[in-house]
Amino acid sequence: MSENIIDTVIVGGGAAGLTAAQVLGRARRAVTVVDAGAPRNAPAEHMHGYLGHDGLNPAELLAIGRREAQAYGVRILSGAATAVRRDGDLIEVVAGDEVLRARTLLVATGLTDVLPAVDGVAERFGHDAIHCPFCHGYEVRDRPLAVLGGDNPAMSVHQALMIPQWSRDLVFFTNGLEVDDADRARIEARGTRIVDGAVAGLVIEDDALRAVRLADGTEIPREAVFVGPRFVPQDDLLLQLGAERGAAGPFPTVPVDPMGAVAGQPGVWAAGNVVNPMAQVIVAAGAGSVAATAISAHLLERDIAADLARVAPAI
Numbered sequence: 001m002s003e004n005i006i007d008t009v010i011v012g013g014g015a016a017g018l019t020a021a022q023v024l025g026r027a028r029r030a031v032t033v034v035d036a037g038a039p040r041n042a043p044a045e046h047m048h049g050y051l052g053h054d055g056l057n058p059a060e061l062l063a064i065g066r067r068e069a070q071a072y073g074v075r076i077l078s079g080a081a082t083a084v085r086r087d088g089d090l091i092e093v094v095a096g097d098e099v100l101r102a103r104t105l106l107v108a109t110g111l112t113d114v115l116p117a118v119d120g121v122a123e124r125f126g127h128d129a130i131h132c133p134f135c136h137g138y139e140v141r142d143r144p145l146a147v148l149g150g151d152n153p154a155m156s157v158h159q160a161l162m163i164p165q166w167s168r169d170l171v172f173f174t175n176g177l178e179v180d181d182a183d184r185a186r187i188e189a190r191g192t193r194i195v196d197g198a199v200a201g202l203v204i205e206d207d208a209l210r211a212v213r214l215a216d217g218t219e220i221p222r223e224a225v226f227v228g229p230r231f232v233p234q235d236d237l238l239l240q241l242g243a244e245r246g247a248a249g250p251f252p253t254v255p256v257d258p259m260g261a262v263a264g265q266p267g268v269w270a271a272g273n274v275v276n277p278m279a280q281v282i283v284a285a286g287a288g289s290v291a292a293t294a295i296s297a298h299l300l301e302r303d304i305a306a307d308l309a310r311v312a313p314a315i
Contacts, residue, residue, distance in 0.1 A: 006030040007299055009093045009100045011081045011237060012108030014039045015281045016272030016288035018065035020106055023292035025072025029299065032102075033069065034095045036080040040110045040273055041281070043126025048135055050282040058281070084237045091267060093237075103267065103302065104295050106260075107237050108288060110273040113229035116150035116175065119201030120209075121227055128209040128224040129202065133159070134280065136224075137166040144169045146212050146225040147192075148199060149177030154250060155228035157183050163226060164190045171220060173212060175199045195220065231277040238274075241265055251277055260291035269295060 008024055010017045013035025024031045041047060041058045048054050053061060066076055083094040084105065093100045113131065115121050121129045130136040145167045149156045157179065160172040170192045179187070179194070187194060195214070203211035203219055211219040231251040235243070238254045243262050245252040253275045256262055260269040269291040272284035279287065 004101055005090065006032055006100065006102045008032075008104045008106060008295055009034065009081075009091070009102040010106045010108060011093065012106075012110060012272065012274070013037070013062065013066065013076065014108060014110055014272060015061070015065070015285040016279075016291075017106065017108035018062065018069055019285040019288035020108065020271065020292035020295070021069040021074045022065070022072060023289050024296060025069055025074040027292075027296050028073075029296065030073075031069075032075040032077055032100055034077050034079065034081045034093065034100070036109075037078060040113065041126070044135070045126070046139075047281050048138070049280050050285075061281070081237060084240050086241070089267075091241075103299060105237075105268045106288075106291055106295060107235070107262075107268070107270040107274055108272045108284075109234040109237065111234055111277055112232045114151060114232055115229050116148055116227055118148065118150075118175070118199050120204055121148070121202060121225075124202060124204065124209060124225075125227075129227055130224060131155075131227050131229055132280070133162060133166060133226065137163070140224040141166045142169075143167055143223045144171075144221055146170070146220075146222040147172045148212070148225050148227045149173060149175040149179075150228045151230035152228035152250070153177055157187070159226045159228060160187045160192055160194075161190060164192060171195055171212070171222065173197075173199050173214075231273075233274050233277070235270070235274050238262060238265070238268070238270060241268060243268075253277065258290075259294035260287060261294060267298065 007029040008031045010033045021033050046055050047058050079096045081095045091105045147159045172194045174196050198215040200213045200215045211221045213219050233253050243254045246255045256275050260271045262268045271287035271291040
């Protein structure tokens with residue numbers, strides 16, 4: 001095999017990509033990870049639900065993961081992958097000035113959270129403007145909380161129903177979201193106050209959320225607010241290869257099989273938030289591990305076929 005052809009290019013150096021890199025590195029495969037260095041959970045100071053790493057800063061987890069992968073010979077290339085194309089059985093990935101030629105590709109590029117256009121939300125996102133109760137709910141338990149309606153109506157209503165598990169002092173600001181009578185009854189039955197009308201912004205004092213300000217100037221004291229982002233998968237590379245997002249669900253993604261193989265794209269896998277918006281860190285890491293084992297099996301079959309073709313004349 002030519003020295004400039006590697007076994008796998010992994011685009012995305014988050015939990016999914018680095019876990020896959022470690023598995024494949026341990027399998028003695030030649031792997032390059034292209035990492036733009038902009039993980040989805042970068043604003044967060046801690047992560048939870050990851051066995052053995054509860055409360056760890058997400059950046060520290062990735063630093064550990066990079067060191068572990070590199071110890072198995074994985075190359076980490078900083079920068080963004082801007083283009084991908086096929087060249088026969090190979091896949092070429094353009095990253096900066098390099099063209100990486102690989103036998104397989106794993107896309108683990110995550111997604112973008114499109115936040116409600118409310119003053120202060122973007123600045124406080126990951127601190128006291130949060131979206132995942134399983135990630136951050138325990139840290140704000142029993143405090144005055146809010147749910148802010150946004151571009152993800154189903155998620156906003158779900159949050160309004162769910163957050164009372166962490167605090168019974170909850171206000172649901174619909175912020176122009178239409179909430180039907182049945183959902184209103186369910187939300188109010190949970191003890192949640194519903195406030196209609198537009199929200200102008202968050203009131204921040206001493207680097208902390210103090211209140212939610214309505215368009216009419218009314219300020220309602222709150223200490224943390226849950227928002228429902230619109231999820232946009234960062235799947236440009238998959239689309240360049242000809243993959244298509246599925247039609248189902250409010251936020252369609254490119255379909256993959258249980259092992260992460262991309263439908264209709266031989267030699268291509270995807271894992272993590274790029275194909276599963278709700279995947280927490282530990283789920284994304286697991287998906288990366290599963291995809292890596294499938295990639296390893298795929299490469300093995302190709303190696304066996306090549307070996308058989310090589311020895312056939314002698315036989």
